Amino acid sequence: MKGExxxxxxxxxxxxxxxGLIKVTGNKAEMMAMGVIDMRREDDPYLxxxxxxxxxxxxxxxxxxxxxxxxxxxxxKNIQSMLKLGRAQGVAIAAAINHSVPIHEYAPMKIxxxxxxxxNASKEQVAGMLQRLLHLKTEDMPHLMDAxxxxxxxxxxxxxxxxxESDAHYRGWKDFINKNKDKVNNGL
Numbered sequence: 001m002k003g004e005x006x007x008x009x010x011x012x013x014x015x016x017x018x019x020g021l022i023k024v025t026g027n028k029a030e031m032m033a034m035g036v037i038d039m040r041r042e043d044d045p046y047l048x049x050x051x052x053x054x055x056x057x058x059x060x061x062x063x064x065x066x067x068x069x070x071x072x073x074x075x076x077k078n079i080q081s082m083l084k085l086g087r088a089q090g091v092a093i094a095a096a097i098n099h100s101v102p103i104h105e106y107a108p109m110k111i112x113x114x115x116x117x118x119x120n121a122s123k124e125q126v127a128g129m130l131q132r133l134l135h136l137k138t139e140d141m142p143h144l145m146d147a148x149x150x151x152x153x154x155x156x157x158x159x160x161x162x163x164x165e166s167d168a169h170y171r172g173w174k175d176f177i178n179k180n181k182d183k184v185n186n187g188l
């Protein structure tokens with residue numbers, strides 16, 4: 001990566017959606033902002049989606065990111081939860097498309113692997129590694145880890161820049177495993 005670039009990371013959610021922004025100058029990244037869009041007080045699921053669109057649009061208008069990295073929904077057993085999460089992700093993507101911001105999607109395992117070297121790392125491990133990588137003070141760390149998960153998506157995209165595998169897109173955990181059998185079989 002050459003020059004200066006701003007990457008917006010999104011951790012989609014219907015109750016709490018995390019966002020994080022990094023500024024990349026040359027081969028160095030620094031955190032610009034991170035936080036959450038908290039929708040737990042809103043009962044109407046459609047109004048929650050509207051709030052996601054408004055807030056993501058506001059973040060894009062404020063920080064003018066060059067790219068967006070978003071965590072792909074993982075495949076779980078609860079279909080209703082997956083549908084809700086997919087809607088939230090879709091609304092965030094629509095806000096980026098509305099501002100002509102290119103979108104890159106990463107599987108949760110890919111993000112964890114890029115940040116910690118362990119695709120099964122905990123949220124706390126990811127947050128701790130980001131704190132070290134970006135030289136964040138303890139008092140700057142958020143209470144809700146959705147924000148650090150979003151920052152991790154942005155940092156993962158920064159780390160993938162210029163690597164041939166950066167164009168790899170995964171539809172979920174199974175797709176990631178199928179495309180990375182050599183890494184999975186070696187215990188990575």
